[in-house]
Amino acid sequence: GDQVEQSPSALSLHEGTSSALRCNFTTTTRSVQWFRQNSRGSLINLFYLASGTKENGRLKSAFDSKELYSTLHIRDAQLEDSGTYFCAAGRGSALGRLHFGAGTQLIVIP
Amino acid sequence: DPKIIQKPKYLVAVTGSEKILICEQYLGHNAMYWYRQSAKKPLEFMFSYSYQKLMDNQTASSRFQPQSSKKNHLDLQITALKPDDSATYFCASSQDNYAEQFFGPGTRLTVL
Numbered sequence: 001g002d003q004v005e006q007s008p009s010a011l012s013l014h015e016g017t018s019s020a021l022r023c024n025f026t027t028t029t030r031s032v033q034w035f036r037q038n039s040r041g042s043l044i045n046l047f048y049l050a051s052g053t054k055e056n057g058r059l060k061s062a063f064d065s066k067e068l069y070s071t072l073h074i075r076d077a078q079l080e081d082s083g084t085y086f087c088a089a090g091r092g093s094a095l096g097r098l099h100f101g102a103g104t105q106l107i108v109i110p
Numbered sequence: 111d112p113k114i115i116q117k118p119k120y121l122v123a124v125t126g127s128e129k130i131l132i133c134e135q136y137l138g139h140n141a142m143y144w145y146r147q148s149a150k151k152p153l154e155f156m157f158s159y160s161y162q163k164l165m166d167n168q169t170a171s172s173r174f175q176p177q178s179s180k181k182n183h184l185d186l187q188i189t190a191l192k193p194d195d196s197a198t199y200f201c202a203s204s205q206d207n208y209a210e211q212f213f214g215p216g217t218r219l220t221v222l
Contacts, residue, residue, distance in 0.1 A: 004152075033210060041198060041216055048210035086153065088211075095166035096141055096158040096207030103152060 004089050006101030013077040014109050021104045023087035025068040030092025032063045032070040037084040037103070046072070046085075074106075082108045113137050114214035116201050121219045123191050130177075131186040131217045133201030141165075141204045142184040143211065144176060148197040156199075159184055160207050191221045 005024040013019055023032065034046040047054050049063040049070065063070040070087055084105050088098040117132040135142060144156040158166040162178040175187045188195060201214040
């Protein structure tokens, strides 16, 4: 089926440490978006990638459309990074549908 | 100022009733969407619109009807509400159907 497999499902990081989240795609993916959902439920745009890598502060994301995966690296984790991270795949059709992963619940521990 | 407005923020309804969820975007985008997030489930695509025309529909039930009265509006009418319809409904928009999507704050619907 058309799935987006996101891992890990949950992650605890001590402040100042780093880790990576991953999404595997089961079919051709044209673009990927990464979001953080905060405690109020708002979805915050982190990255939109059609290929390659992007970096924004302590966050860096990569997308390999041939190998069908994307990663989100969090460096020097801070308390405000806590939340649920979602990746979403765009298939490139004119229909615009995003296919979401199940999310990674990140807790940053002081 | 918020660029995507959803109203109301919270909504409680009784089984069998009808509600309309409002979405307005002020980003100048041509495509708009509805997604649903139920407890313990990932976000699920419902509808996509482009230039006020329905492009894709992933909702099996006809109880869910999008309504686009203006280019920057995409409301969602839900009839004959059921407890299973309880979820947070997110509206989103993008420049076109290939571009980055931005999400509104959501409407949390509870059906009793």
